[in-house]
Amino acid sequence: MNVLKQDTDQTEAEKNITVQTSRFGEIIVDKERIISLLTPFLGFPESTRFILKAHSPKSPFMWLQSLDNPQLAFVVLPAALTGLDFRPEIPRQILKELLITADNDKDILLILTIPKNNPQEMTANLLGPIVLNSRKKLAVQVVLDPQKYDPCLRLFPAK
Secondary structure, three states, X not given: OHHHHHHHHHHHHHHEEEEEEOOOEEEEEEHXXXXXXXXXXXXXXXXXXXXXXXXXXXXXXXXXXXXXXOOOEEEEEEHHHOOOOOOOOOOHHHHHHOOOOOHHHEEEEEEEEOOOXXXXXXXXXXXXXXXXXXXXXXEEEOOOOOOOOOOOEEOOOOO
């Protein structure tokens, strides 16, 4: 009986990794949830492995936490939850690299900037969204047309 339990524990241990982060402390990550960034974010060449972590159970916000750099995490929001009609045309080459063959494989995440003590000033980067193949766990940040998309779009109206 103990031998069986040891085998099960070993299998569970092999499925997970433990990562120390600056925001969340030590977290245990299921290896199947790791998102591979095909091209690193500008300025962070060492960070290609990420996970999405919910901000809280009822919040639409998530953290895109680097597994390679414990200090690096971005607040993101699925573009579909913004109320914006944001459906950029993603270049075919990128869809091919991400192995996206159907629209339901594709998620678009927006990186947010939330000023400390002033969340009403929150902005979303529409110019550089993250395109994610949610099934294959592959992602890339795309740079869209700056004539069409704002890198700092306010999500709440100015007072």
